[in-house]
Amino acid sequence: MKNLRNRYCIVGVGNTAYGKNPGVSQVAHNILAIRSALEDAGLEAKQLDGILTKAPTSTFPMLWGPKIAEALRVQPKVTGTIDQAGASNIGLIQYAVSAIELGQAEYIAISYGDNPRTGTRASYARPRGEDALAGLFGAPSSYAMVAKRHMYEYGTTPEQLANVAIAHRTHASMNPGAQFQELFTLEDYLASRWVAEPFRLLDCCPVSDGGAAYIITTEENAKELNKEPIYIEGIGQGHPSWDFFRRPELATSGAAIAGKMAFDSAQMTTDDVDFCEIYDCFTIVPLISLEEYGFVKKGEGGSFYEEKRTHLGGELPCNTSGGLLSETGMPGTQLVVEAVRQLRGECENRQVEGAQVGLVSQQGGIMTTHATMLLSNIGAN
C-alpha cells in the first residue's frame, strides 16, 4: 500500500441549509456549497481546474460534472461523476488525489446537492429485487433485512438500535445547523411507528434538500490558504457489490476491507482515531461499520452504542454533528465537512477536545459499496 500521508489536503468546506429549500434547484445546491467552500479556503472559482460530482440521488442525470462547471463559469481540465452511491463521497477524493498526483489539476472541487424533499423523491421508494411484485420498496425495507439478519446472528436488540439514533440526536442537539435537534428517549423510540420491522421511524434518516462541497489541493498550495490544512492521510475502498439479498453474508459490509486499506495507507491503527463520522442512513449501518473496522468485536457493536461509548466525551465520539439520522438525510457529503471542522477545532460546544485524527466512513446501495478515509491536522511537523 502506497503511503499517502501529508501530501494532499482538504482546504475548504461548505454547505447549504439542510431540510426544505423550495425554489433551490439541484444545480443551485451544488453551486451554493462550492462557493461557500471556496470562500472558506480563500479561493476563487476561476482557480478551480477540477470539478467532480456525486450525482443527485433523485434524478441521476448524465454529464452532471460539466453542468456544474458551466454554472461556475469554469472549463475544468478534470471532471466527472463516480457512481458508488454514498461511497463516492470518498471515491471522488481518491480520484482528485490521483489527478493532482498526475499533474492534471491543482485545485479540485467536489460537490453533492439535491432537492428530493421539495422536488421529486420518487426514486427513494423504487422497488428492490427483480421486480415490484416482491413487495420490497424503498431503502428502509432492504436495510431492515440486513438488521434482521444481524439481530438473528448476534442478538442485537431494538434497544441497541435505539441507542444509535439517540447518540446521533444528542450530538445534533448541539448543532445549530442540524435538521432535528430535539432530544428523544428510549420510550419515544419504542413508541415511534413501524416503517419496515425491525425498523421504526427513528431508525431511518429523513429525505432532505441540501448541498455540501469540499476543495482538494496539494500540501504546498494548502499552506498559502485561509484555513489550517486538513491532511488526507489514508483512503481505502471495498465493495461487496451484488444485489444485497444474494450476498453470501448479509450482516457485514465493505468496511473491513476498505478500513484496512485506509489504515495501511495512513500507517495508522484504530488506536490512532479520535472520532468517527459514519454513514448512518439507518441505525444498523454504523453499528456494523464499527464492528467491521475492528473498533469492537463482531457482534459487539450494539452494546458499544448501548453503553454510550460513542457519545461526545466517550471513548470514541461518533457522528458529532448528528449524521444522516439527525443533522440531515443528505447521502454522506456532510460527514466529510464535519470531520474537517472537527479537526480545525471549529465545532464549539460539540468539539471533540484535542481531536487529531478522524475516520470518515461512507457506504452506498444496501451495504453495496464502501469507502473509508482518515483525516488529520498533524501534518509533517
Added chain:
Amino acid sequence: MQIKENFNAFEDLVPPITELNKSYRENLAGGRLVLQACMLCNKNQYPFESFCYECGSTDLTEVSSTGEGSVYSFVKVHQPYHPAFKPFIPYFVSTVQLDDGPRMLAAMFESDDILEIGDRVAARIEKISETEAMLLFEKIR
C-alpha cells in the same frame, strides 16, 4: 386457477415481458416455478440470463424448482408503498434460500402474522390476470 380477491391489483406491477423472462413468466402463469440450469457447472440461477453467473457458460437450460427453501432474512412491511399491497399490510418480504439453487425475494401473506429466520417455506403461486401470476412463499405447516 381462479384470481383471488385483491390479487388482480398486482397486474400493475408485472414487469415488461422480454426474451429473457418470457419462459419464466409463462411457466409461473401455469403454476410452475422454473429456474435456469447451467449445463456446464450444474448451478441453478435466477434471474434468467444468457450466461451462467457462476462459470460464464452460455449453455443453459430450464429446470423445475421444488419451490422449497428456508427463510434467510425477512422484514415486515407496514407502509403502503403501492396500493396493490395495501389490503395485505402488514406483510412479510423474505429472502428465501431455495433448496435447489438461488436466493429469491418474495412477499409472504401469513394469516398468523408469525415468521422466523430459518422457517421452512414453499412457493405459492397466485394468478393475478389471465396471463400472469405472482410468486409468493408460505410457511410449510
